[in-house]
Amino acid sequence: MMSFISYFINGLSLGSVYAIIALGYTMVYGIAKMLNFAHGDVIMIGGYVVFTVVSTMGLGPVAGILLAVILCTVLGVVIEGVAYRPLRMASPLAVLITAIGVSYLLQNIALLVFGSNPKSFTSVVTVPALKLLQGKLIISGETIVTIISCIIIMIGLTMFIKKTRAGQAMLAVSEDKGAAQLMGINVDGTIALTFAIGSALAAVAGALLCSAYPTLTPYTGSMPGIKAFVAAVFGGIGSIPGAFIGGLLLGVIENLSKAYISSQLSDAIVFGVLIVVLLVKPTGILGKKINEKV
Amino acid sequence: MEKSMKINFRLNKTLKSNIITYGIVIAAYIIVQLLVNAGQVSNLMKGLLVPICIYTIMAISLNLTVGILGELSLGHAGFMCVGAFSSALFSISMLDAIPNAGIRFFFAILIGAFFAALAGIVVGIPVLRLRGDYLAIVTLAFGEIIKNVISVVYIGKDASGLHFSTKNAMALNMAKEGTVIINGAQGITGTPKNSTFTIGVILILITLVIVLNLIHSRSGRAIMSVRDNRIAAESIGINITKYKLMAFTISAALAGVAGVLYSHNLSALTATQKNFGYNQSIMILVFVVLGGIGNIRGSMIAAVLLTLLPELLRGLNTYRMLIYAIILIVMMIFNWSPKLIDLRKRYFHKNRAEKERA
Amino acid sequence: MALLEIDNLGISFGGLRAVDNFSITIEKGQLYGLIGPNGAGKTTIFNLLTGVYKPNTGTILLDGENITGKKTVDINRAGIARTFQNIRLFKELTVLDNVKTGLHNAYSYGTVTGILRLPKYFKVEKEMDERAIELLKVFGLDEEKDILASNLPYGKQRKLEIARALATGPKLLLLDEPAAGMNPNETTELMDTIRFVRDNFDMTILLIEHDMKLVSGICERLTVLNFGQVLTQGKTADVLNDPEVIKAYLGE
Numbered sequence: 026m027m028s029f030i031s032y033f034i035n036g037l038s039l040g041s042v043y044a045i046i047a048l049g050y051t052m053v054y055g056i057a058k059m060l061n062f063a064h065g066d067v068i069m070i071g072g073y074v075v076f077t078v079v080s081t082m083g084l085g086p087v088a089g090i091l092l093a094v095i096l097c098t099v100l101g102v103v104i105e106g107v108a109y110r111p112l113r114m115a116s117p118l119a120v121l122i123t124a125i126g127v128s129y130l131l132q133n134i135a136l137l138v139f140g141s142n143p144k145s146f147t148s149v150v151t152v153p154a155l156k157l158l159q160g161k162l163i164i165s166g167e168t169i170v171t172i173i174s175c176i177i178i179m180i181g182l183t184m185f186i187k188k189t190r191a192g193q194a195m196l197a198v199s200e201d202k203g204a205a206q207l208m209g210i211n212v213d214g215t216i217a218l219t220f221a222i223g224s225a226l227a228a229v230a231g232a233l234l235c236s237a238y239p240t241l242t243p244y245t246g247s248m249p250g251i252k253a254f255v256a257a258v259f260g261g262i263g264s265i266p267g268a269f270i271g272g273l274l275l276g277v278i279e280n281l282s283k284a285y286i287s288s289q290l291s292d293a294i295v296f297g298v299l300i301v302v303l304l305v306k307p308t309g310i311l312g313k314k315i316n317e318k319v
Numbered sequence: 320m321e322k323s324m325k326i327n328f329r330l331n332k333t334l335k336s337n338i339i340t341y342g343i344v345i346a347a348y349i350i351v352q353l354l355v356n357a358g359q360v361s362n363l364m365k366g367l368l369v370p371i372c373i374y375t376i377m378a379i380s381l382n383l384t385v386g387i388l389g390e391l392s393l394g395h396a397g398f399m400c401v402g403a404f405s406s407a408l409f410s411i412s413m414l415d416a417i418p419n420a421g422i423r424f425f426f427a428i429l430i431g432a433f434f435a436a437l438a439g440i441v442v443g444i445p446v447l448r449l450r451g452d453y454l455a456i457v458t459l460a461f462g463e464i465i466k467n468v469i470s471v472v473y474i475g476k477d478a479s480g481l482h483f484s485t486k487n488a489m490a491l492n493m494a495k496e497g498t499v500i501i502n503g504a505q506g507i508t509g510t511p512k513n514s515t516f517t518i519g520v521i522l523i524l525i526t527l528v529i530v531l532n533l534i535h536s537r538s539g540r541a542i543m544s545v546r547d548n549r550i551a552a553e554s555i556g557i558n559i560t561k562y563k564l565m566a567f568t569i570s571a572a573l574a575g576v577a578g579v580l581y582s583h584n585l586s587a588l589t590a591t592q593k594n595f596g597y598n599q600s601i602m603i604l605v606f607v608v609l610g611g612i613g614n615i616r617g618s619m620i621a622a623v624l625l626t627l628l629p630e631l632l633r634g635l636n637t638y639r640m641l642i643y644a645i646i647l648i649v650m651m652i653f654n655w656s657p658k659l660i661d662l663r664k665r666y667f668h669k670n671r672a673e674k675e676r677a
Numbered sequence: 678m679a680l681l682e683i684d685n686l687g688i689s690f691g692g693l694r695a696v697d698n699f700s701i702t703i704e705k706g707q708l709y710g711l712i713g714p715n716g717a718g719k720t721t722i723f724n725l726l727t728g729v730y731k732p733n734t735g736t737i738l739l740d741g742e743n744i745t746g747k748k749t750v751d752i753n754r755a756g757i758a759r760t761f762q763n764i765r766l767f768k769e770l771t772v773l774d775n776v777k778t779g780l781h782n783a784y785s786y787g788t789v790t791g792i793l794r795l796p797k798y799f800k801v802e803k804e805m806d807e808r809a810i811e812l813l814k815v816f817g818l819d820e821e822k823d824i825l826a827s828n829l830p831y832g833k834q835r836k837l838e839i840a841r842a843l844a845t846g847p848k849l850l851l852l853d854e855p856a857a858g859m860n861p862n863e864t865t866e867l868m869d870t871i872r873f874v875r876d877n878f879d880m881t882i883l884l885i886e887h888d889m890k891l892v893s894g895i896c897e898r899l900t901v902l903n904f905g906q907v908l909t910q911g912k913t914a915d916v917l918n919d920p921e922v923i924k925a926y927l928g929e
Contacts, residue, residue, distance in 0.1 A: 060452040108648055115655035117451045118391050122608055125393075125601055126647030133641035254456060289504070293467040296460035303453060304445050529792055536791025536798065537781060537805075544767045544778045551765035554727060555845050556753035556782045565788065613769070 027161050032284045033277060038168035038237060040276020041175035045230040046253035047260070047268035048182060049223030055199045055263030056219045059117070062124035063104060065250015066131035067224050071097045071231030072241050073135060076144055086149035086232075093228040101224025102217050110213065128247065135243035148236040167237045174233060178226060179269045186265070191218060199263065248292070252279070255299040261312025270310060337531050340616045341524060347623075348520045363630065369584045371626050372519025373577045376526050378606035378622035379615055380573035383530050385604070386613030387539070388566040389546030391455040393600050394442070394462025395574050398435040400595035402575025403582035404469055404501065406431035407510040410583065411500050412476050414511065424513040428522070428579045435575020438465065439568040447563040459597050469590045474501040506589030507582070514584040522580065523619075526573050530615055533569065542566045605643045608650050678741055680705040680881045681849055686725060686735035695721050696905045699735070703849070703898075708875055709883045710896030710913065714925060718905040719885045720762055723851050727759050728752045740848055754782060756848035760838040760855065762885075768827035772818055775826050775837055776809040779844025784808075812840045815877075816870060832863045836870070843878060850874070852884035856891050864888060868895050893917060901925065 046068060053061045071093040078089035108127050112120050152166035186192035194215045197205040206212050234249060235241050252275060260271025278298060283291040302309060351368065354360050377399060384392045406427040417423040442461045446454055473484040477497025484490040488499045501507050533539045541562045544552040553559055582588045592598060606625055610617030629639040653659055681703040688696050696718045703709050711719050724730045726737060728749040737745045744755050758779075767775050786801045813819040816836040821829060826837060835855055842850055855871070856864045868891055874880050886892050892899065893913060900910040903925045909916055916922060 054452075060456070108652070111652050111656035111658070114657060115651070118385070118389070118612075119651045119655045121391055121452060121455055122604065123648050123651040125604070126644045126651070129601070129640055129644035130648065133638075133644055137637075137641065251456070251459065255460070258453070258456070287471060289471050290467055293464040296464050299460050300445060300457055303449055303457060307449065307453070532792045532794060533788070536788070537777075537784070537786060537801075538788040538791055540770065540774055540778045541781055543770055543774075547767035547769050548765045550729070551761065551767065551841075552778075553749040554753060554759055554761075554765075555779045555841060556750050557778070558750055 027158075028284075031162060031164075032280050034164055034168060036277035036280030037273060038165075038171045038276070039280055040256075040273035041171045042230055042234045042237065042272075043249065043253045043256045043276050044175050044269045044272025045178055045226050045233070046249060047257040047272045048178065048265060049226045049230075050254050051257040051260070051262055051264065051268040052182075052195075052219050053223050054257065056195055057105075057109070057216050059109065059120045060124060060254065061109075061220075061223070062121065062250075063127035063131055064223065064227060065246035065248070065253065066128050066135075067097050067100060067104075067227040067246070068231040068234060068250060069135060069241075069243060069246030070100060070131060071228035072146065072235040072245055073139055073144075074228070075149060075232045075235065076146055076241055079149070080144070080147055086147075086151070090149060090229065090232050093232060094225045097224040097228035097231075098221045101220040101227070105217055105220040110216075128250075132243045132247065139243065141242065143240040143242045146235040146239040146241045148239065149232050150236050165237075167233070171233045171237065174229065175269070175272075178229070179265065182222075183265055191215070195219060252295055255295060258299060258309055259302050261309030264309070264311040267309055267311035333535050336616075337527075337535075340527060340531065340619070343616070344520060344523055344527065344619075348517075351516065367626065367630055368516040369514045369519050369580060371623055372516065372523055373580045373584070374603065374606065374622040374626050375523050375619050376519075376577040376580070377574055377603045378610065378618040379523075379526050379530055380570045380577065381603050382607045382610070382613065382615055382618045383533075383566055383570040383573070385607050386611075386615075386618075387530075387534060387546065388542055388563060388570075390447070390563070390567075391451075391458075391604075392567075392570075393455050393459035393597055393604070394465070395458075395570075395603055396595045396597065396599035397442075397458075397462030397465035398438055398571040398574035399578035399581065399599075400462075400465055400469060400590055401438045402431035402435040402578025403588060403595075404507065404578075404590070405434035405575075406579040407507045407582040407588055408474060408500055410511055410513070411507065411509060412481065420511060420513055423511075424518070424583065427513070427583065428576055431575045431579035431582075432572040433575075435578065436568050436572035438575075439571025440564065442571075443564045443567040447560065447567060459600070462595070462597055462600055466590045466592075466595045469501075470504045470506070472501055473499065473503050475499040504589065506587065508587045510582050510586065510588060512583060512586065514580045519580055522576055526576070527615070527619075529569065529573070533566075534615075538562065538565060602643065605647060609646055679703060680707075680740055681883070682736075682738040683726075684736050684738075686722070686732050686737065688721065688725060688730055688732050688734075694905050696725065696732075699902075699905075699907060701900055701907075701910065703881060703883060705881055706875065706879065707881055708871070708895055708897050709881075710892045710899045711883060711885045711902060712887070712892060712899060713902035713908070717902040719902055720853060721905075722902070723759060723853055723885065726752075726851060727757055753845055753847070756846075757851065758842035758845045758847035758849075759851035760835070760842055760853055762853040762857065764831075764834050764838055766826040766834055766837060766841070768825065770826060771823050772813065772826055772829065772837055773806070773809055773822040775841050776812055776844050777805050779841040780805050780808060781845075783844070783846055809844065812844055815843075815873065816840050832859050832867075835859070836867070839870075839874070843874065843880075848881060850880050850882045852882060852886075854885055854887065856886060856888045861890075864891055867891070871895055889917075 050064055053059065074093040074096050075089040078084050078092050079086055104127055108123050112123055148167060150166045150170045152170055154166050155164040155169060186195060194210045197208065197210055198212055198215045202212055253272065256271035256275040257268050259275060260267030275295060279291050279295050282294040286294065377395065381395045384390055409430045410423055410427045413423055446457050449457060471485050473488050473491055475482045475491040475493045475497050477494040482491040482493050488502055541557045544557055545559050545562055549559060606622040607618045610621035629635045679702045683699060683701045686696060686699040687694065699722060711722065713719055725732050728747050731746050736743060739755055739757060742755060744752050767778060784801050784805045786797050790798050810819050810822065813822055816839065818833060818837060818840065829837060839852065856867055859867060871882065872895060875882055896913050898911065899913050899916040901908040901916060901922050908921055908925055909919050
């Protein structure tokens with residue numbers, strides 16, 4: 026029983042990381058209507074920035090995260106401006122292929138700069154582990170911080186969209202790009218802002234992910250990135266609470282299947298969940314149905 | 320009279336283009352054979368001949384899905400994986416039953432294509448209901464699932480037949496003289512090395528015949544109509560699901576054939592991220608994109624060049640994936656950016672105007 | 678028996694009655710117009726007729742056969758073909774192949790026959806080519822048969838869409854704003870073509886149009902739609918003189 030609870034809580038922690046990444050995915054998908062395949066690799070870049078600042082330059086973790094957030098935000102805006110903006114009118118196939126190209130570009134730049142040897146990441150979390158029930162149940166500091174960060178981010182993002190002008194502009198662009206433009210909303214600017222926020226979140230996710238799983242390679246971000254997309258689809262693409270719920274569920278499913286079924290098959294099970302969700306309810310748990318215009 | 324002449328002319332035009340494509344393959348084959356006989360081909364190059372055939376078939380088959388059907392599949396290596404493992408399993412278990420390597424390999428190719436096609440149908444039925452990005456991500460998911468599942472399968476053979484398990488080799492419960500054929504993550508060892516350059520080229524030609532003839536047929540038009548406008552295709556009575564599934568399944572079967580060549584070119588076969596993971600699927604996508612989406616001959620040439628170049632220019636190998644990434648991005652922006660389209664149009668019109676004046 | 682009988686057709690989108698209590702009877706060989714202000718629900722009726730949307734209420738009888746709620750593909754096979762307001766051609770196919778795709782169900786050979794190039798392939802393809810060119814000639818498109826559909830000028834794209842729809846051998850042809858974007862000369866020419874199609878193909882035609890010259894020139898009967906409901910229907914001249922219709926068009 027204790028081990029089940031411990032697996033479950035670790036699942037929530039992993040799920041919180043997925044949720045933070047999925048928030049970025051779902052915002053970009055909802056507003057720019059594109060699958061930013063490179064989102065996972067921005068996480069990896071965030072991880073390397075924190076690693077460089079903390080382990081190589083010897084500065085504190087706060088400085089590391091701050092710098093990672095800044096650099097990833099810039100990176101996200103640059104990627105959008107250079108690679109995606111010229112393709113606003115292109116077929117979805119072309120946009121997706123470009124995003125895959127960007128993903129590979131980031132991985133291979135990291136490979137050239139940092140090499141393929143895994144770096145051992147020093148955790149950015151200094152919170153001590155929580156010992157419950159006379160030490161039978163230990164919850165690590167990383168788990169606590171990750172879950173709390175995820176909740177704060179989710180609430181913050183919801184408030185941002187509801188209460189600010191920029192947030193309202195995002196909603197308008199996600200509903201109808203053309204109409205938003207006519208209403209005087211800067212569509213390009215709004216999309217760039219979305220990428221900036223998504224990438225900043227990716228940097229945070231990178232620091233948390235690497236703290237919990239402290240090996241860092243150029244490919245660290247790609248699997249969590251894809252799984253976070255699965256989480257976003259699971260929860261209903263475009264929906265912020267959906268990304269949160271989808272992320273948590275996916276993390277728990279993955280950890281429990283690792284523990285009780287097979288560690289080799291856990292990825293297969295996660296992807297199996299995606300397929301079942303898309304077949305049974307293609308719009309996800311909280312998604313809306315979109316009708317095609319004829 | 321005049322009418323029928325015009326029709327013949329049109330048929331001749333596509334026929335001519337197809338003959339050029341077949342001609343390129345045959346000419347390349349003859350040149351390579353001459354060079355090999357003259358001792359002009361290094362061992363490194365000889366080792367690349369079969370892989371080139373494998374990637375060429377993969378590129379043509381993926382172009383059927385991406386270019387002709389118009390759906391992005393990111394799990395194509397998964398079908399190659401199915402073809403590779405099913406055919407290797409067949410070849411090893413039939414080593415004694417069919418001693419003639421040629422006949423055995425012939426059946427191995429059919430088996431590989433059949434099981435890959437079966438996987439294509441199983442994957443295609445749910446996946447093809449989805450659109451665009453979802454389809455891409457789900458094919459990716461299926462590719463990973465196929466690879467993961469194969470690496471936990473154990474199959475052994477003894478006097479009483481095949482044994483199957485997903486735990487470990489001991490759980491197969493075989494008689495003493497039994498041998499393990501598929502050993503979980505260790506994969507298959509001892510597949511006969513039947514793949515040759517000649518067989519590879521023959522398979523490329525067969526792949527070309529299938530794909531090119533399909534495109535220029537009633538079913539091919541139906542497939543492309545779904546690609547160009549799904550709603551209009553439905554409105555003129557085209558069964559969307561049928562033709563999507565047809566294209567997807569043929570594409571999977573051809574990837575399975577490439578897998579057969581792959582497994583019968585190596586003595587040890589494992590399902591790893593590198594050979595059957597989505598990295599592989601994306602590399603093949605690069606071939607298709609560089610050669611031109613929907614351009615069968617182009618993807619063939621791109622596959623050959625991009626397989627050869629990094630091996631020949633050693634320094635390039637480090638930057639191989641980086642270059643692939645840049646190719647993807649630049650090709651898409653070049654083809655789709657409104658500014659560049661304008662520029663090309665203006666340049667093209669200028670050229671045409673000049674020609675007309677001349 | 679009438680060719681098309683629609684009774685009490687209705688559909689709502691999110692609580693909004695887009696089409697309500699729509700009934701119409703079209704006799705075989707008629708040229709029938711469906712008019713009304715923008716957003717009145719005209720295209721929605723085409724979408725209901727062709728199975729793009731499933732109606733909430735009502736029945737659709739085509740030549741006595743109940744086609745209500747059937748799939749688009751089956752409705753086309755039952756005998757309804759259409760064009761689209763925003764042209765939907767197969768852009769990367771040639772003009773000829775667009776029409777040949779329309780002939781898909783009328784001429785048949787298997788996929789394997791096609792791949793192996795068996796004699797039947799050549800025979801049927803030749804028949805398809807001949808039939809397609811016949812159709813293209815009706816619309817004056819036979820010269821352009823080998824160019825890509827996307828490279829045709831706008832007016833010819835509309836005509837190609839009609840040719841493709843006719844290729845499916847329908848009993849009823851639905852034209853969604855066939856004259857949209859055409860200049861007056863092209864419109865006059867189109868009117869002749871539509872009449873020609875009706876007479877030479879024994880066709881029944883229902884069309885949506887804003888161009889009043891075309892409507893009054895070729896339609897025998899009209900139905901006026903306003904806010905998803907039938908405002909009035911009858912002979913063209915009577916309907917166009919109806920004060921209610923004038924009011925609906927010009928506003929209060």
